Each structure stands twice: as structure tokens, then as C-alpha cells.
Amino acid sequence: MTLDLCPSPALYPFYKKENDTVIVVDIFRASTTMCAMLQKGAKAIITVATTEAARQYKSDGFLVGAERNTRKCDFADFGNSPFDYSRELVQGKEIVFTTTNGTMAIEMGRNSRKLYIGAFSNIDALINRCMDDSERIVILCAGWNNRINMEDTLFGGAFAEKIPEMGVVTLGSDSIRIALELWQKAKNDPLAYLKQSDHYKRLINNGVESDAAFCLLHNTVSVVPEYNKTDKKIRASK
């Protein structure tokens, strides 16, 4: 089995191979938040690219999570914090969700063999799920406006460190090696390590520092969100 990392949605055409299992990662915070939604009982997530599309769903009676530049959109029911989604509000519901970068990454990876949503919060469940039948796993980092970021890269490194426990794994290119090297430097205290990073500063400036700490905790949920190519919805993988 081969593991690789694509550091930006715009680069996926250059990393793509036949039969990829793609894991879309947007640690701060979209992928962590999608895991939280399904863990709290949401029936499905419908991702949309634009706030206009999200607003239309809202007027059609859907629950909507929407964020732009780290802030909840005014018209939305929820923002992009995993704490926004309580069981009372989301149980059994379909949630429409749009975020700055996560949606773009899903769009790039949606024709892969399988597409999962990954986060530190579901890392072990995710590894178990991928190891079932994947030939090549590509961690597709959402980044920030197609620029690479530290937190998604670190997730790739953590994944690369854990996965050899499950079988023989080849690192597919320099990008996953760089991620592993970075993780080995950061892993004793990822939160402190990330205090220099771009997005951590953005989160602080928007008063959601506690979200950052939560987004770095391992295995707080057991669900693996999976994208369905037919109806384009994301549900807990069975």
C-alpha cells in the first residue's frame, strides 16, 4: 500500500492516480466539524461551494452551516466550529455546509475510488477503514486558498507515523516525507508548535482558540464521513 500527500487542492491533478482512496483534510476546522456533525447524529452533509447556494438551501428549509474567513455567515444556523452542532439540533437532519477551503478539496477529489473526510478526531477509525481495501491513499490537504498550511501537513505526518502499525506502507513522494518529518518535530506539543502558523493566528483573532485545541485531539469521535458519488452527500461510512 502506498501513502501520499497532496498539499493543495490545486495540485491534486499532479498527484492523482487510478483507484486512489482520497482523504480530505481541513483540520482547522471543516473536516473536524464534519466529523462532529455525523457523530452527533446528522443523517447527511451536503457540501456546497458558494454562500449563494447555501442561502438558497436555507430558504428551502434546510439547516445550514456556513463560514467565510473564519466567521459564521449571518444567514446560517451554524458556523464552522465543531461545538456549534449539538445532538438536539442535528440528530436525523441533513446539514448543508459550505466552508472556505474544505469544499474545494472535496470538489477536486470527488472522482476518486473512495473519498473520506479525515481529522485528528477520527484518525484511528479512518486508518482502520482505509486499510480494508486501499491500494493507494492520498491525503488531500484543503490548505488555505490553495496555499499549503501547517496543520493539514501535520495530520499527514501523524497518519504516516501510525499507519505502518497496520501493514507495509510505501511513502509515495517527498510531500508525505516532509509531513512525517514535520510531525516528528511537532508531536510532543502540536498546539504549541502551531502557535506560529497562519491559521492559528486567524482563529485567535476570531476568538476561537479553544476550537484549535479541540481540533488537535485524537480519536474524540468514531465516525468516518464518506462522500457518495451518486447523490453527492456525505454520510457516516458503514
Place this chain on the structure above:
Amino acid sequence: MTLDLCPSPALYPFYKKENDTVIVVDIFRASTTMCAMLQKGAKAIITVATTEAARQYKSDGFLVGAERNTRKCDFADFGNSPFDYSRELVQGKEIVFTTTNGTMAIEMGRNSRKLYIGAFSNIDALINRCMDDSERIVILCAGWNNRINMEDTLFGGAFAEKIPEMGVVTLGSDSIRIALELWQKAKNDPLAYLKQSDHYKRLINNGVESDAAFCLLHNTVSVVPEYNKTDKKIRASK
């Protein structure tokens, strides 16, 4: 002054700002080789994207350096090794040069305020040159078919470590921070560190291991190749 790193030519549109000073880096081996050409007295370098264009120049009587997938093209006078270019052969001449990745990076960055070619071989000369008048420096990594690589990233880290000696520098985004972190792990023995990397393996497989060692030596030349927007040639910066 701000320093940033763009890890792939395809991502430069997302890193680009007004008035960038761009440094194109292709450590293994195009940027090191271009430095060698000018240091050995070549008058100018004409970079071309395709082997067809290079072949046409050859039939027009030009000296031509051409490489594809780490190997010298049959029709060319030189390949992509810095050792191919002796003073006897290149002094006073214009050299036509095409490589797998370096040409693409130059193409992406050619509308910047200034475009220099950087390598470990000219790192100090390059820093002196950039510090004269740059507001923002972007190290544009050539990578490999738009995938990121370790050696170009390490150069970015080495540059970021050295440049604060010259003045106050802000790291522009996570990519240059990642590069600096990586360099700090690698710097005691970059050659050993790179033995796991994709391109090092390619060089070994093509019998040019000694080139890799040379490409990691600091300050073996004093020239700074500079791209001229008007005639699209690269000459030693005055």
C-alpha cells in the same frame, strides 16, 4: 521585508503579489547548472520549454543543454550537470537550455519585478542581491512535474535561516515556516538527509550521485543569474 516560499510552479498564482522578487530554485540540478554556466563565462542563457524548440536552436548553430527525466537528450551538447559546462566550451557564448521543471518555474514567475535563479551554490551572493531593494521575496520551487520536493524546500529553509542576518524579515506563510523547520532538521548533513528523497534516487539511478553532493555545497560561485523580461535571456546580474 517579507519572505515566502511557493512549493510548486502551479501554485504561484496563489502566492503571487505585486512587486515580488522571485527566486527560481531547482536544486537538482537546473538552477545549480545555470549558475555554473554563467560562472564559467557564458554570455547568456536562453531557456526554452520544449526539446523541439531546443533542437531548432541547435540546427541554427547554438550550443544547447537539454535534459529530460534526468538524462541528456541525444541531440544536445550538454545535459543538466553543472560539470558539463567547461570554460573552454561556454566562454562568451549564448547557451540554449531546456530542463524538465526549471523552465516551467521561470515561465510562471517571469512577470515578477525581478527574477533571479537561486541555488546553494550562489546563496550568499543571492541574498546580498535581493536585500538591496526587495519588499517581498518569493522562493519559487521548480519541484517535479508540479509536485513538491525536498531539496528545493530545504533551500528555502536555508535561505530563511540566513537572511535575518541582513535585516528584519517576516515569514510570509506556513510554507516558508515548514521549509525552515525542515532545514533545521537537515542542515547538519543535507546529503544524508536527502538520501530518502525522490530525486536523489533518480540521480543515483542515472549515475550522477556526485552531482547531488556538488549541488548542496554553499557558495561555490559568485554569480546571480537574472532573467531579462525584454529579451527573455538570463545573464549574470550586475
